[in-house]
Amino acid sequence: MTPVKQLTCLALPLVLCGSLATAARADGETVAVFTKNQTNPFFQTIRVGADLAAKTLNAKTQHYIPTKPDSIPEQLSQIEDVVVKKPDAIVFIPVDYKAMVPGIEKINDAKIPAVNVTDRSAGGQFVAFVGADDYNLGLETGRYLLKALGGKGNVVIIEGVKGSLTSVDRVRGFNDAIKENAGVKLLASQPGNYQRLQALQVMENLMQSNSQIDGVLAANDAMAVGAIEALDGANRKAQVIGINGTKEAVDAVKSGKLLATGDYNGFAQGCIGTMIAIRTLRKQPVVSEIVLKPTVITKDNYQPFDVALETRTCPSWDEAAKFATK
């Protein structure tokens, strides 16, 4: 923090002497990045994206992650700390889209520009929102599965955490995809709470009461892979899809075990959110809303996703701005 500030102070006169024409372009800003937990690979993709974007733009990131996953009080106290430390900008994923509103208001009061990423906050002021559309992601990935089944057959849905926005919207997308196919029968829609073990057990149980299951729509990749293990264990076959585009899921798509995974695009969200934060500080033009288009990762297009996260590259600003919805 301090060395960065000092650098900025040193750099400032140089920039001013150099060229006033390039306006307020200054290197070395600090962006505080808030994510929900250390356990879900998705947030790791956000953090890597944010780090890469900052590095490319000569800025720095500081990560704030609750030690107890998704803890509301912990994220609130982290905001209090950050408001005292005063980073130049904030990239913010609320652990709860309603409960964190008072926290955002503290950030607003401290006049630190903030970009809202992934989960849309119910209140507070943000420079921009960057996210993916869970409903369309569920719809498109679901459609891909049903098409592979030839528009007929018996399917089951494994839901995520009850009451979470992501699960509600993804499952709604799944259901709408199923409704488009009159030949598809939804046998059951049961909760797996985004947990691998629970999904495995749900699948084992559903196989007991249903002799023919052709397709499984799981609201995240961990559950999809859990369902596949259950099918393997019972020597049964079904087409399975997941959502998030995790490394594990891409591997499973590659080996043909998983039909497809909807890419929630955490990497791009982290990149673009951080780019907007830094561009705001540098008084460069930004857009106020970007909702990324769903990508369904399948055996035909998995290659670009089959690389270590750190070696991927952030989209350029022009590419990102194409997704602007506002």
Next chain:
Amino acid sequence: MTDITKPVDAPPRSHLSGDLVQLLYRLLAALLVCVLLALLSDSFLSMSNILNVLRQTSLLFFIASGLTLVVLTGGLDLSVGANVALSACLAGTVIQHTGSPSLGVLTGLLTGGVVGLLNGVMVTALRIPSFIATYGMLWVLNGLTYWYMAGETIHGFPPGFRQIGSGYLFGLPIPVYLLLIFLAIGTVFAQRTIWGQEIYALGANPVAARLSGIPVARRLLLVYCVSGTMAGLASIIFLARLNSAEADIGESLTLPAIAAVLIGGTSLFGGVGTVFGTFIGALILTLVLNGMNLLSINANWQPFITGVIVILAVWLDMTTRRHKL
């Protein structure tokens, strides 16, 4: 929990006869759930579903059986779930790097056991209350696992290793054999060995236990070690069944394990309870989930129904016992 109301009139004379009667009542609760499910769902009583339920019970039982010994001493081990996560991640890494399942199994059991030993040292040598010591341990283990895994998932193990979790022997799933073996070992250890009886005694009255010459500290070390090692065993079964591990797998395991111990009739105050009761507790919890899936009950209602059935099962058990004993 029954025992809060009448701790005095059930002195640990011979554990077997009194406990046997208690166990029959516990079985009754589990049987009632079974009868209800059999009436509602055709597939419930099929052989494959019965094996399915037993296999699902095994993981919870391994964690809960070790925990039972800790609770019998009047202690608690809140670190079991976090222990499963760390042990699974380390064992998974070892298997992937060495290609040797046996080294992996050893790593899982050792990690679990060492964590248990540390818990035991905190409780005995440092005299930290077990709730706090193991709560602190939970955070330490979570921190280590999160740092070690950095949001990654370990997946893909040799088919031979995975047999432990998903294989069959003479038509029975291998985890079910392990369940029966550890149920037998746990029961014999607790009821029929001097060490087991000493654990009951020190849970019922620690002061009297010390005065009568029971090496309290050593027995406490033992129970925390066993609890940790069983968490290590659970981590191996988890890896072999799911073919992967990530940092957050433990979180959803601790509370059900504690619930299984208490539903099974072990008193939080120590000295009363059995490993077989814990098996019934784990079985009831698994049956409820199995039944709700078979009946395709709306996901929104599942937590509510789980809560009601758990309360009813314990209430039924308590009232029948009050009438008969």
